[in-house]
Amino acid sequence: MTPDPDLGPAPRRADDAPARLPLRLARAAVHLVAPIVPADRRAGWRRQWEADLHYQWAFLTGDAAGHRVSPARALDLLSRAGGVVPHALALRYRSWTMPTLMSDLRYGARTLVSRPGFAAVAVLLLGLGIGANATVFAWVQNFLLRPLPGATHVSDVVVLHGTTKTRRDISMSYPNFADLAARRPDGVLDLAAERFTAVNVRTSGDPERAWAEIVTGEFFELMGVQPAEGRVLSPDDDRTPGGHPVTVLSYRYWQRRFQADPAVIGSTLSINGHPYTVVGVSAPDFRGGMPAMSTDVFVPMMMQASLTPGNRLVERGNAWLTVYARLAPGTGIPTAQAGLSAVAAQLAAEFPDVNTDRGIAVYPLSGDPQSATGIFGPVFMVLGAVVGIVLLIVCANLASLLIVRGASRQREIAVRLALGASRARIIRQLLAENVLLAIAGAAAGVVFAVWASRLFRGFVPPSPLPIDATVQLSSWLPLFSLGLALAATIVFGLLPALQASRPGLVPALRESRGTTGGRRRTRLRNLLVASQVALSALLLVGAALFARTLANAERFDVGFDLDRGLLASVDLLPAGYDQPRGLDLLARLIAEVERIPGVESAAIARDLPLKLGGGSDTSGRIEGYEPARGEEITLFYDRVSPGFFRTLGVPLRDGRVFTARDDGTGEHAVVINETMAKRYWPDGKAVGGRVWLGEWATVIGVVGDLTYTTPGAAPVAFMYLPLAEYYRPDVTLIVRTKGDPDGIVRPVRQALAGLDPDVPLFDVRTMAQHRDMVLFIPRIVATLLGALGAAAMVLAAVGLYGLLAFSVSQRTPEIGIRLALGAQRGQVYRLVVGQGLWLAASGVAIGLGLAALLLPLASSQLIGVGPRDVVAYAAAAFVLLGGAFLASYLPARRAARVDPIRALRYE
Secondary structure, X not given: OOOEOOOEOOOOOHHHOOOOHHHHHHHHHHHHHHHHOOHHHHHHHHHHHHHHHHHHHHHHHOOOOOOOOOHHHHHHHHHHHOOHHHHHHHHHHHHOOHHHHHHHHHHHHHHHHHOHHHHHHHHHHHHHHHHHHHHHHHHHHHHHHOOOOOOOOHHHEEEEEEEOOOOOOEOEOHHHHHHHHHHOOOOEEEEEEEEEEEEEEEOOOOOEEEEEEEEOOOHHHHHOOOEEEEOOOOHHHXXXXXXXXXXXXXXXXXXXXXXXXXHHOOOXXXXXXXXXXXXEEEOOOOXXXXXXXXXXXXXXXXXXXXXXXOOOOOOOOOOOEEEEEEEOOOOOHHHHHHHHHHHHHHHHHHOHHHHOOOEEEEEEHHHOOOOHHHHHHHHHHHHHHHHHHHHHHHHHHHHHHHHHHHHHOHHHHHHHHXXXXXXXXXXXXXXHHHHHHHHHHHHHHHHHHHHHOOHHHHHOOOOOOOEOOOOOOOOHHHHHHHHHHHHHHHHHHHHHHHHHOOOOHHHHHHOOOOOOOHHHHHHHHHHHHHHHHHHHHHHHHHHHHHHHHHHHHHHOOOOOOOOOEEEEEEEOOOOOOOHHHHHHHHHHHHHHHHOOOOEEEEEXXXXXXXXXXXXXXXXXXXXXXXXXXXXXXXXXXXXXXXXXHHHHOOOEEEEOOOOOOOOOOOOOEEEEEHHHHHHHOOOOOOOOOEEEOOOEEEEEEEEOOOOOOOOOOOOOOEEEEEOOOOOOOEEEEEEEEOOOHHHHHHHHHHHHHHHOOOOOOXXXXXXXXXXXXXXXXXXXXXXXXXXXXXXXXXXXXXXXXXXXXXXXXXXXXXHHHHHHOOOOHHHHHHHHHHHHHHHHHHHHHHHHHHHHHHHHHXXXXXXXXXXXXXXXXXXXXXXXXXXXXXXXXHHHHHHHOOOHHHHHHHO
């Protein structure tokens, strides 16, 4: 007997149950997939499939009683049952045909156009949230994800740094690099090295300051950079020291300096006084091998002696190079790290004097601690979290708007449901409107990002470094914005759509003014507003902390006077000065500058305090000091002239400072800071102690600590070497003035020109401008956090105002009854304002708790203030509660002015 699907399966014996397991599994699949089928066709679809499966089962078993079947026949039945999935999906797709979707979109567009105020506010809100996220995405893409634009092999390129017992970010010497390249570990296809340095370039007329990269011959091939004109450097250009004076111009420098003239190829220009033949121009987008820097010329490594002092190609102990490696396809960083560490161990065994306890660390380009990516990475993480919070606030505000709008459309939705529309159809229609909002919001966000992405350049102060803060917008930006907008509107619009599609039919059709959407909708709106206030509190606390950080950094005691000073760079190498002539010129320059009216004193130094990256460092030994196990003595140092400490106003704590007698002809002298004295001479007898720097140098004085990196950084052991003994031709002139330093710039230039007109003065800036260079990162964070925190507070206040205004409009009859029964207007004020302040206080409490939990993660970016600073938390709470009071006052005043008679008649 064939089973009737409407009556159920045929009777069977109890012991048939195991035998009928395949049929039961097939029927379970039908019931599981059935919800996919449109509701109006679901019952017939299920009956059809169950009948088909029963007939198939009867065919396989030979009768309808249900006998055991072979595994192959059971799999055949289950395979046939698998057809329920594509069939259900096909039916669902037919119900969502393109004409239907287009109809939904057209209806949604008409609905939005009919409510232009709502549409404009929603699009502006989305544009703000999406635009802020898209802006940070563009910054991250430029400075972290694409650190070397124009290089085509960067996905396989890693950066190598030397390591010691305590550090993993030091440079590498050329001999060590050459041995590493010759032994090429497994998984490493090629290696290249480079050094970024300033040079003087002359074609005709006065020399021009430019920036060069000294690169090995494999550099361009490793990076995958092709020439725009001529050719790039090759290994053949980098075999013999001084043998190939050729150069490649960057595309930007070629356009700026030579007006993109192709005839420059083959011509000769002077770099640091040496003739170089131009052989090519690099690719248009390639800025060089230093992320966020813009290189002008590229020179072979073998020409190093003409660009930087000394012969660094033979000094194994002179670490000065950044090394890049290109990994073989499929080779990960751990594999490359193992191979490179093995080679480092070999070099340590062969050259123990300089390589003992030295290793090699492998970093991806985006994680290079010595480049701009290492500096900007933590900043962008903070900003990414901030703009993400702003987007959440925007989404909560948008969800509140959608809930209120859904409540105002209850009668329309109720009519459609009463006429037979399914709830799924209503939800789909509402989501189609959200999609239109997402598209418009994404477009507004892209426009905002195009404008805001240029703001980064405005934060970078004048700098001696050629910082390239240009943000190039890619085709990924619109896709990122659209994807984020769709996700935001669909995810945060789904719950309002679900609520709007479930109105009470009778009250909605009556269009009762007292209908507020029910307690569930009210609770949800309250939750969304409290969430906005909480997230705003988190942002405002962060903004207050970073604002105090910036203020503290500007007032921080860095150990020297920042108010009256002028800095200017001088490079004597291009003019051919040797050490005796160079020292003589610098001494005469100091004397001439000190004769200028308005100048108190002048001095020379190789490095400067408050410098990104700090000073140079070396390993050393302290006489009488026994390092602890695993301790490494790392000493930072600077080369200075005798008047350095007097010019900067650095106090002398013990002993004496340098004089003209400290020129290396007698006792080798060194001046140290207080931190170094306390660490290595805890008995207070540092003066007279000795430091091994390749030879013993005697400590002649102890001075106060100077901040050589960012304000707030912990002081390090620092020593000062006499420039007369440790000469460098590229130095900085430091001038202490009695008044405005800008007024002496021209006399200082004239003083140097009077001594040698072929030696230019460049990178002239005041000490205040120099300080701004190290403060621009805290300034970025503080400014953007303040702006976004203020925007978040406004959004939260607007959300609270909208909630209370809607609540007052819906509760007009209730308020009218209260007033008619004798309630005072002050009581109405307290009712409405109290509701707003209660919501705000709840959100503030939650937000302050989140701040106390999360902001310690950013404590490394704070200066002079803790992540749980009471003043910052109190300020954020006061501002938010004040804004909540103002947002509550206007609806409260409106409620208190309700005419009881008119309110009751209106209902």
